Amino acid sequence: MQRTRALFLVTLTALLSTACQGVRTLSDPTLQLRTTGGEELGVSTDYGILFLGRTARSGPVQITAWFGDGPNVEKTVIEPIGHGLYTAETEIRLPEVEMSFDDPKPGAKLVVIGRTDKGPWSETVTVSEDSRVLGLITTVPAALRSAPDQIGAGVFVLVDKDGTRKKLVGLVSGRVRLQSGEGEREYLTVVGPTDLWRLVSHRREPHTRRRWVYREDIM
Helix, strand or coil, X not given: CHHXXXXXXXXXXXXXXXXXXXXXXHCEEEEEEEECCEEEEEEEECCEEEECCCCCCCCEEEEEEEECCEEEEEEEECEEEECXXXXXXXXXXXXXXXXXXXXXXXXXXXXXEEEECCEEEEEEEEECCCCCCCCEEECCCCHHHHCCCCCCCEEEEECCCCCCCEEEEEEEEEEEEEEECCEEEEEEEEECHHHHHHHHHHCCCCCCCCCCCCCHHHC
């Protein structure tokens, strides 16, 4: 009887683990944040939430995250981590994505993923190079011309060919237009890997971090 019960518990644990992995695979690390100053986007990473704080640099923030079964809203407060980057801590574990700290080379293909009221969108961009601009720049995705309020959208490098695994390399920070002998050029500006490390250094030690809360509304 004890052996049968032990086998049952092992099987149940394995099923629950598989179910959780399935939800996390289907979930979206893109976040919508509502602050006292408006709305912006952010990304939930394996080191915590990351956003630019363009609408507020302190105070309360309402974070909407998408799981496999739909959206979930969490309320928390903004925490600065330096150099124009901000984070926040929720009581539940949100869908997350790995981070990459390697600077993409000019010509490399990246994927920008954002979210509007109509849902998520994604578009491939190419890393550009211009001596007049410091930092990571890319071509401008067409989606941002029709939805310009996508500050904080994640910029990712694809790890595998089918695109199922990706890593965050930056956050969309704006657009810049420059004049040249060939006419006007426009680039997408990205806060990239040279700044994202600040979130890693800000991360609290395990014994001081808030424990995750498991609630029925997110199962």
